[in-house]
Amino acid sequence: MTGSPAEVKLVSNAMANITRRKIMAMLVEKSRTREEIAGSVGPSMLDYHLQMLQQAGLVQAKDDSLYLSDFGKNFMETKSEKPAEIKRDLSGTKPLEVVEIRQLLPCIADSTKFRTIARLEPALAGALRLLEPLFPRARYSDKLGALLIQKGNKLITIYSGGNVTMTMVGGQSDACETLEEIRNTINEAISRGITPVPREKVKVDHAEIYEYLPKTNCQACAEQSCYAFAIKLVGRETALDRCTPLLESRYATNLEHIRSLLEYL
Ligand code: SF4
Incomplete structure (x- = not known):
């Protein structure tokens, strides 16, 4: 995953439930059939739990087998990593x-x-x-x-x-x-061997934000058009969550990019 707020939310919702955490722990060891999982965590709402894990990109299904996606494996590895020690300079850092x-x-x-x-x-x-x-x-x-x-x-x-x-x-x-x-x-x-000095960030303008909006001019945000919404967003006269179409899964990457761009206003 990329760490976008939308994806982090999907993953944290998926992992917020004890049954789904148990399923993930089972799949870390090896792939399992649906019956094996049902035998361990019970059949109640199993379809729903599996769907949540699949939507978050953590689990994949093939035929009757369920297994961790590469992202799921990566996520479970990351969970077992210890917090990184904070460094004050780049000395001792090895080339990548x-x-x-x-x-x-x-x-x-x-x-x-x-x-x-x-x-x-x-x-x-x-x-x-x-x-x-x-x-x-x-x-x-x-x-x-x-x-x-x-x-x-x-x-x-x-x-x-x-x-x-x-x-x-x-x-x-x-x-x-x-x-x-x-x-x-x-x-x-x-x-x-030196620690980089902070430099000025490249600013974002409304045209750049507009590129990632749905461009349907549906007016759900109460603006006349997506372009008008982009201008107001950059001017901090409206909020991103007023564009409700952006919450649809097909715009997940666009939302991720806009949220990232807004950091540079
Ligand atoms: S709600 Fe979103 S898609 Fe609709 S006009 Fe506003 S910015 Fe455009």
């Missing part, structure tokens, strides 16, 4: 290598683009938060223990444990190029 690009799934918003899970090693752990100034649009999230980088249409999330997720990737070579570029930027800072 891209060791794996694990998964390419179609994006919800644009089926011609993909979501990718990759891995950078060694894990940056407590040094990660120091890297925020290296990128014109990046922010460190304490909640996620991750650095979120906005690069064109892509949202790249680097976790302190080394896992990386990317949205709106054009394909395998695009994923490789993007990761290499990020790795080189970080390695350059590491080789200089």
